[in-house]
Amino acid sequence: MLAVETVNLTFKYGDITALNCVNFKAKKGEVTIVLGPNGAGKTTLLMHLNGLLKPLKGVVKIFGKEIRYDKKSLMKLRRTVGYIFHNPDDQIIAPTVWQDVAFAPMNLGLKNVDEVVDRALRWMGIEHLKDRLCNTLSNGEKRRVAIAGVLAMDPKIVIMDEPTAGLDGFGVRELIEIIERLKREKKTVIISTHDLSFANEVGDHFAVMFEGRIVYEGDFVPNDVARRFGLRGVYGRLIVNKSSSNTPELALIEALKGKKVVISRKDFRRIEGLLDGLPIRVEFHESHKG
Numbered sequence: 001m002l003a004v005e006t007v008n009l010t011f012k013y014g015d016i017t018a019l020n021c022v023n024f025k026a027k028k029g030e031v032t033i034v035l036g037p038n039g040a041g042k043t044t045l046l047m048h049l050n051g052l053l054k055p056l057k058g059v060v061k062i063f064g065k066e067i068r069y070d071k072k073s074l075m076k077l078r079r080t081v082g083y084i085f086h087n088p089d090d091q092i093i094a095p096t097v098w099q100d101v102a103f104a105p106m107n108l109g110l111k112n113v114d115e116v117v118d119r120a121l122r123w124m125g126i127e128h129l130k131d132r133l134c135n136t137l138s139n140g141e142k143r144r145v146a147i148a149g150v151l152a153m154d155p156k157i158v159i160m161d162e163p164t165a166g167l168d169g170f171g172v173r174e175l176i177e178i179i180e181r182l183k184r185e186k187k188t189v190i191i192s193t194h195d196l197s198f199a200n201e202v203g204d205h206f207a208v209m210f211e212g213r214i215v216y217e218g219d220f221v222p223n224d225v226a227r228r229f230g231l232r233g234v235y236g237r238l239i240v241n242k243s244s245s246n247t248p249e250l251a252l253i254e255a256l257k258g259k260k261v262v263i264s265r266k267d268f269r270r271i272e273g274l275l276d277g278l279p280i281r282v283e284f285h286e287s288h289k290g
C-alpha cells in the first residue's frame, strides 16, 4: 500500500520551476530516501507532503486520499504527517524543552500530555534537557528536541528534511536507531539527504532528484547514478545469508557498483580479507549463525 503518492506534481517559485511533473511514491512501513544535489527540489517536494506548499499542478495523495487545503483538513493531515524541518530553529517555538515538546499535544487537546512528552523525550534520549531553555542548546540538541516535538504527536508518516545536518557521528548513529525504531513501529518514513552512506544504512527505497524531476528510482543507488548526481559517500551492501547462488567475485563487483547483494557464509569467508577499506557494508542476516 502507498502511504504517499504525488501525481504529476508541479510547483514554481515565481519563474523558477522547482518541481516538474514529479511522480513520487512511498510505501507504507518503508523508509524512502529522497536524494539529489542542492536545489534539486527535495525540500519543495517534502513540503507538499503535509500541505506546507500547495501544488501548482498535480495532486498529493496520503493513504490514497487527495490532500484538501481547507484549514480543518490541513489540521487533520498534520496529525498524520509529521514534518521535521531542515533547520531546528524553524521548528522550536516554546521557551523550554518540555514546553516545546508539549506544544502540539496540548494544542490537540490530548489528556495525557505528561505521558506523551515523557515518552518523546525518552525516545530522543533528552530527558535531562527537559527544563533547559531551547535557545541555550547546541545545534544537535536542538535537532533532537525538534524531532521529539514531532514524535510526540505520534504521526503515521514522519518526514525528515536532511536530518543528519549538524549532527556528529554519535548523533547520526542515534538517528539511525530512531529511524529503525520508527520502522519497527510500522511508521512510514521519508527522508531527504545528500549523504548516501546514511541513506544506505536506513533506506528501503531511493528516489534521486535533479532539476525538479525524479531521475532515478529503485531499491539501491548504483554508483554511476551517485556520481552523476553529486551524492556523497557511496557504498554497496553484502548481505551474508545461509546460501546464495552468487559467486563471491561477482558479488564483490556488484557490491562495488553500489548494489545490494546476497552472499553465502562460506563465500563470504573467502572474500572477507579483501573487504578492508572498500566502500561496502556487510550485514549478517538472522540465518547467519556461527
Ligand SMILES: Nc1ncnc2c1ncn2[C@@H]1O[C@H](COP(=O)(O)OP(=O)(O)OP(=O)(O)O)[C@@H](O)[C@H]1O
Residues within 6 Å of the ligand: 013, 016, 017, 018, 036, 037, 038, 039, 040, 041, 042, 043, 044, 045
Ligand atoms: N522560497 C523560494 N523562493 C524562490 N526560489 C526557491 C525558494 N525555495 C527554493 N527555491 C528554488 O527552488 C529550487 C528547489 O529548491 P529546494 O529547496 O526544493 O531544493 P533542495 O533539493 O531541497 O536543495 P538543498 O539540497 O540545497 O536543500 C531551487 O532552484 C531553489 O533555488
Ligand SMILES: [Mg+2]
Residues within 6 Å of the ligand: 042, 043, 044, 086, 161
Ligand atoms: Mg533542501
